[in-house]
Amino acid sequence: MPKCNISEAHAIDYVFGELEPSKMDDYKVHLMSCNKCIRMVNSYKRVLHLVDDAEGVYAHNLSMPRNLKTRLYRRVAAERAVEPAIHSNFFSQFSHLLSLVNKQKAAVFSLFIVAVIGVTFLLTDPFQYVPTYKENGTDSAHVKIQEYRHQEIQRNMEDALRNQHLRNSDKWDRVSQLNRVKDQAHGTDWANVAHQHLKSVHSEL
Amino acid sequence: MDKLIDDEILVKQFQSGSQRAFDELMKRYERKIFGYLLRSVRNYEDAEELTLEVFFKAYRALSSWEPKAKFSTWLYTIASNLSIDFHRSKNRQPVYVLEDEEVLETKLVAKDLSSNPEKQVEDMERGRIIREAVDELSSKQKEVFMLTRYEGLPIREVAETLGMAEGTVKIHLHRAMKKLQTLLRPLMENNEI
Numbered sequence: 001m002p003k004c005n006i007s008e009a010h011a012i013d014y015v016f017g018e019l020e021p022s023k024m025d026d027y028k029v030h031l032m033s034c035n036k037c038i039r040m041v042n043s044y045k046r047v048l049h050l051v052d053d054a055e056g057v058y059a060h061n062l063s064m065p066r067n068l069k070t071r072l073y074r075r076v077a078a079e080r081a082v083e084p085a086i087h088s089n090f091f092s093q094f095s096h097l098l099s100l101v102n103k104q105k106a107a108v109f110s111l112f113i114v115a116v117i118g119v120t121f122l123l124t125d126p127f128q129y130v131p132t133y134k135e136n137g138t139d140s141a142h143v144k145i146q147e148y149r150h151q152e153i154q155r156n157m158e159d160a161l162r163n164q165h166l167r168n169s170d171k172w173d174r175v176s177q178l179n180r181v182k183d184q185a186h187g188t189d190w191a192n193v194a195h196q197h198l199k200s201v202h203s204e205l
Numbered sequence: 206m207d208k209l210i211d212d213e214i215l216v217k218q219f220q221s222g223s224q225r226a227f228d229e230l231m232k233r234y235e236r237k238i239f240g241y242l243l244r245s246v247r248n249y250e251d252a253e254e255l256t257l258e259v260f261f262k263a264y265r266a267l268s269s270w271e272p273k274a275k276f277s278t279w280l281y282t283i284a285s286n287l288s289i290d291f292h293r294s295k296n297r298q299p300v301y302v303l304e305d306e307e308v309l310e311t312k313l314v315a316k317d318l319s320s321n322p323e324k325q326v327e328d329m330e331r332g333r334i335i336r337e338a339v340d341e342l343s344s345k346q347k348e349v350f351m352l353t354r355y356e357g358l359p360i361r362e363v364a365e366t367l368g369m370a371e372g373t374v375k376i377h378l379h380r381a382m383k384k385l386q387t388l389l390r391p392l393m394e395n396n397e398i
Contacts, residue, residue: 008379008383009375009379012378012379012382013375015382016353016354016378018359018360018375043386043393044382044386046393047382047385047386047389047393048354050335050389050392050393051335051338051339051354051385051389052354053328053332053335054331054332054333054335054336054339055244055335055336055339055354055355064235064236064239065239065249065253065256065257068231068235068239068253068256068257068260069228069231069235071257072231072257072260072261072264075257075261076261076264076265079265
């Protein structure tokens, strides 16, 4: 008798009736002469017989749950009671808003423009006081002060020199006047001018 | 309602607003789905809750359901997914509820007073061992085995239900059978059948 090469999988498919019809017939013929395959098939049939007994008894002797349908519909109703609330609060309001937009296009457009302007005002604050000129103003004031200071120094210096040359006034008065000018002109070129004149006055003393 | 009406026609009737069509579908499948889930989770209350969940999900989704596969396949797919989720979330071994076994024992004794109670206890013990062997299978092996053997689904429909190739389903089935053969060999050798 030739050695059988048919796999166990073939036997399992046969037991489950999953072999193709042509293969099923061939295998039936083969089983008549192959002890190895007969043993495999019988073994798997016994396995199924055991499991069928255990599982069959287990499932069929237990009663079905009661009121399954009632409980299902109660749950469905409970969910529906929640869903409409959500729909009315959101989807219904949204659809109502859309229909309103369609009916009152001009009013909605105006409202939209006003809203955009309002948002722009809120975000940018166009009337906000922006002291952009302050810095320049401060600078120009500072420059003006310096300008006035130089003019005053210059005036005082001219007075001092006029006294020196024209009036021929008291020299100590001129020294005093030039010292005031020198102090006043501290940090400027006028201070050097005053210093030079003071030196010349001191040389005359 | 006519029992010969196809499930898919009932679905269309339900989609058109017939509540009775869903009642009929539920009547056809509640026992099957409950049995399938009971074998899967091994606990009466959990199987009951899951069965309710299956039909609740089906009820909600049925209005937009399109018959790409058979209605029963779709229903078993929902049940199978819920069963997998259940095992994942609980992360526990199947639990045998003593209460169920006691109920079963009482029923068997009450049904046949002339039978041998000791034999029945032995049968129950054997049944427990066999179910434990079935629970030793991997989740996929068990799903495939249960759907094929107890729900009567052909390999093609099992493949659709579990989202696998037919070849993969067959491989799981072969492995399941070989494992059961190994686990149940002591019972078979002791001539307990």
